[in-house]
Amino acid sequence: MVESTSQTIATVERAADVLLLFAKPNNPHLGVTDIAEQLTLSKAAVHRILASLRSRGFIELIEESRRYQLGAASLSLGVAYLARIDVRQIALAELQQLSLVSKETATLSIRTGDERIYVDQIRPEREIVMSVPIGVPFPLHAGGSSKAFLAFLAPDEQVRYLAKQMVSVTDKTIIDAGKLREELAEIRQRGFASSFGERQAGAASLAAPVFDHTGSPAAVISLSGPADRFKDEIDDCVPLLLAATARVSRRLGYNPNA
Amino acid sequence: MVESTSQTIATVERAADVLLLFAKPNNPHLGVTDIAEQLTLSKAAVHRILASLRSRGFIELIEESRRYQLGAASLSLGVAYLARIDVRQIALAELQQLSLVSKETATLSIRTGDERIYVDQIRPEREIVMSVPIGVPFPLHAGGSSKAFLAFLAPDEQVRYLAKQMVSVTDKTIIDAGKLREELAEIRQRGFASSFGERQAGAASLAAPVFDHTGSPAAVISLSGPADRFKDEIDDCVPLLLAATARVSRRLGYNPNA
DNA sequence: CTTGGGCGTTCCACTCTGTGAAACCACGTT
DNA sequence: AACGTGGTTTCACAGAGTGGAACGCCCAAG
Numbered sequence: 001m002v003e004s005t006s007q008t009i010a011t012v013e014r015a016a017d018v019l020l021l022f023a024k025p026n027n028p029h030l031g032v033t034d035i036a037e038q039l040t041l042s043k044a045a046v047h048r049i050l051a052s053l054r055s056r057g058f059i060e061l062i063e064e065s066r067r068y069q070l071g072a073a074s075l076s077l078g079v080a081y082l083a084r085i086d087v088r089q090i091a092l093a094e095l096q097q098l099s100l101v102s103k104e105t106a107t108l109s110i111r112t113g114d115e116r117i118y119v120d121q122i123r124p125e126r127e128i129v130m131s132v133p134i135g136v137p138f139p140l141h142a143g144g145s146s147k148a149f150l151a152f153l154a155p156d157e158q159v160r161y162l163a164k165q166m167v168s169v170t171d172k173t174i175i176d177a178g179k180l181r182e183e184l185a186e187i188r189q190r191g192f193a194s195s196f197g198e199r200q201a202g203a204a205s206l207a208a209p210v211f212d213h214t215g216s217p218a219a220v221i222s223l224s225g226p227a228d229r230f231k232d233e234i235d236d237c238v239p240l241l242l243a244a245t246a247r248v249s250r251r252l253g254y255n256p257n258a
Numbered sequence: 259m260v261e262s263t264s265q266t267i268a269t270v271e272r273a274a275d276v277l278l279l280f281a282k283p284n285n286p287h288l289g290v291t292d293i294a295e296q297l298t299l300s301k302a303a304v305h306r307i308l309a310s311l312r313s314r315g316f317i318e319l320i321e322e323s324r325r326y327q328l329g330a331a332s333l334s335l336g337v338a339y340l341a342r343i344d345v346r347q348i349a350l351a352e353l354q355q356l357s358l359v360s361k362e363t364a365t366l367s368i369r370t371g372d373e374r375i376y377v378d379q380i381r382p383e384r385e386i387v388m389s390v391p392i393g394v395p396f397p398l399h400a401g402g403s404s405k406a407f408l409a410f411l412a413p414d415e416q417v418r419y420l421a422k423q424m425v426s427v428t429d430k431t432i433i434d435a436g437k438l439r440e441e442l443a444e445i446r447q448r449g450f451a452s453s454f455g456e457r458q459a460g461a462a463s464l465a466a467p468v469f470d471h472t473g474s475p476a477a478v479i480s481l482s483g484p485a486d487r488f489k490d491e492i493d494d495c496v497p498l499l500l501a502a503t504a505r506v507s508r509r510l511g512y513n514p515n516a
Numbered sequence: 517c518t519t520g521g522g523c524g525t526t527c528c529a530c531t532c533t534g535t536g537a538a539a540c541c542a543c544g545t546t
Numbered sequence: 547a548a549c550g551t552g553g554t555t556t557c558a559c560a561g562a563g564t565g566g567a568a569c570g571c572c573c574a575a576g
Contacts, residue, residue, distance in 0.1 A: 006305065006306070006309035006312075006525075006526085007306055007309065007525095007526080007527095007563095008306060008309045008310040008313055009269060009273070009306050009307060009309075009310045009562080009563065010562075010563090011267060011269045011270060011533090011534070011535095011562080011563080012269060012270060012273040012306075012307055012310035012311065013310050013313060013314060015267070015270040015273060015274075016273075016310065016311060016313075016314035016316060016331075017314065019316075019331075019335060020314060020331065020334070022335070022338055023331070023334040023335050023337075023338040024338075027338075028341075028342040029342075031552065031553080032552070032553055032554085033551080033552055033553075034552095041536095042535075042536045042537080043536090043552080043553075043554085044534095044535075044536055044537085044538095044554085044555080044556090045534080045535065045536075047264065047553070047554065047555085048264070048265050048266060048267050048270075048534075048535090049267060049270055051264035051265065051266045051267075052266040052267045052270035052271050052274065053270065053274060054264075055266055055271060055274075056271060056274035056275065056278060057370075058274060058277075058335075060370070066542095066552080066553060066554095069342060070335060070338055070339040070342060071339075071370065072339070072370040072373075072375050072393065072395060073274075073277075073278060073281070074335040074336055074338070074339040075335075075336050075339045075340065075375065075377070075392070075393040076278070076281040076336075076393045076394070077277060077280070077281050077316075077328060077332040077333075077335055077336055078332055078333050078334075078335055078336010078337060078339065078340075078393070079281075079336060079391075079392050079393040080280055080281040080282075080285075080328055080332070081328040081329075081330070081332040081333045081336065082333065082336075083286075084286040084287075084327060084328060112315075112318070112329065112330040115330075117330050117333065119333070133337075134333070134337050135330065135333040135334045135336070135337040136334070137330060264554075264555085265534095265554095265555075265556095267533080267534065268533075268534090269533080269534080269562090269563070269564095289523070289524080290523070290524055290525085291522080291523055291524080292523095299565095300564075300565045300566075301523085301524075301525085301565085302525085302526080302527090302563095302564075302565055302566085303563080303564065303565070305524070305525065305526085306563075306564090324523080324524060324525095517576105518575100518576090519574100519575090519576085520573105520574090520575085520576100521572105521573090521574085521575100522571105522572090522573090522574105523570105523571090523572085523573105524569105524570090524571085524572105525568105525569080525570080525571100526567105526568085526569075526570100527566105527567085527568080527569095528564105528565105528566100528567100529564100529565105529566105530563105530564085530565100531561105531562105531563095531564080532561105532562095532563090532564090533560105533561095533562075533563075533564095534559105534560100534561090534562075534563095535557105535558100535559085535560085535561095535562100536557105536558105536559105537556105537557100537558105538555100538556085538557100539554105539555085539556080540553105540554080540555075540556090541552105541553085541554075541555095542551105542552090542553085542554100543550105543551090543552090543553105544549105544550090544551090544552105545548100545549085545550085545551100546547100546548085546549080546550100
């Protein structure tokens with residue numbers, strides 16, 4: 001949420017809420033009444049908002065059913081968002097190599113506020129692979145990639161985060177601030193985080209931060225797989241992961257000796 | 259644009275226009291005054307719109323420079339848009355196979371109004387490859403994928419389209435309605451379209467429609483490459499392309515004998 | 517170091533836009 | 547044929563959104 005108290009426009013926030021409904025899983029198309037009910041708006045208001053978003057290509061009308069769905073402008077925004085994330089281009093070859101050699105799924109996450117999202121994933125060619133949801137936010141305490149961010153944030157930011165009420169994502173998610181603080185110290189010492197079912201039941205992962213020229217974590221790279229299989233691969237994967245993140249960090253201007 | 263005369267909300271359209279500015283190429287971040295000038299709005303209005311979009315995650319503020327950039331909600335929309343396009347999942351394996359065998363770039367386009375956009379591409383592993391811009395709209399008369407759509411639209415829709423004033427995309431784009439009509443007839447006869455620099459100078463492509471259960475073109479699959487190289491590969495690529503589109507059409511419920 | 521320019525942010529009087537209840541229309545179901 | 551539901555449109559009204567102006571901050575030029 002906006003930290004400042006800048007004046008906002010309620011009508012624009014309503015329209016954004018309508019768009020975000022379509023971004024939720026399993027909502028490929030929605031009707032006017034449905035949207036009105038979910039957002040507690042009048043049907044007239046929803047209809048006008050949809051007509052406005054249609055005029056700019058964010059929403060399309062399905063003529064046959066008179067229901068609405070996301071339009072091509074939504075894709076343009078998503079593509080433009082990814083295009084502005086420089087670290088994606090820099091990291092792509094490393095993700096491909098990591099996935100190829102480890103035969104597991106390699107991912108790249110970036111931070112947005114107190115959450116992080118996957119912005120890329122490379123899956124190996126094998127029958128059973130992990131697949132992560134691109135664009136879905138996860139809190140900074142749930143899972144390997146999240147903890148790899150949190151451990152290397154500035155100390156005051158970690159203190160602020162740990163003071164929050166943390167919520168479980170699975171029954172393995174660590175939400176006790178004391179336990180988490182200890183684990184973050186271990187992560188900083190080792191240089192990487194691991195997770196067994198903290199973000200996704202049945203999955204295991206390794207994750208390490210990529211630093212930028214200021215020494216801040218710009219992104220996180222992870223390897224993950226089904227827990228039963230991945231647990232035997234961790235020892236081999238750790239050096240591969242750390243080597244990859246070191247190379248990407250260097251390309252972002254990070255000087256580890258500074 | 260909206261065909262109907264539904265009442266829209268000017269404030270929502272303004273906000274959408276602001277978002278679309280960020281979706282334009284080479285606009286990773288923008289300032290308030292810049293946006294105000296480009297859209298002929300007051301700085302106060304732009305500021306309120308940005309604050310509203312920030313509150314929902316569509317826009318982020320870069321603290322250091324006080325400039326704005328797209329936020330993670332933009333990615334969510336883009337991902338949700340792609341997720342609702344069923345034909346992408348169905349066609350993916352075929353695109354991969356096409357690219358592997360032909361060693362050229364395979365793409366999938368869908369139609370949106372009188373334009374079409376690439377929603378997927380698979381590039382071959384070689385040094386020089388074609389790369390297409392995902393999410394960017396192109397008119398239905400410019401390039402192989404566009405013509406493959408136009409040729410198989412309902413006759414009344416083709417007449418309506420050809421009555422429009424058509425604009426060149428390159429100096430090879432066909433904009434004479436008579437010539438285009440003839441070519442569309444040839445495309446229907448052959449089952450595929452080709453293009454030499456009509457959408458992108460120096461590029462050549464082959465494209466064929468994928469039909470759905472109603473017999474309408476649901477998508478178009480293409481192969482493309484640098485013109486100098488691709489021109490010698492066309493004869494080998496045509497049967498590969500047609501076989502792939504036939505398989506995808508069948509999976510969409512198309513019965514060619516109906 | 518001082519000054520000026522430009523940009524982002526906030527304020528406030530004002531107007532016109534966006535509102536929602538209600539009506540209407542279309543379609544599907546009984 | 548009647549009814550229920552959902553989408554679309556209408557209109558009187560109230561307050562939300564407006565933009566010009568002012569303010570604060572930062573940076574560049576002299």
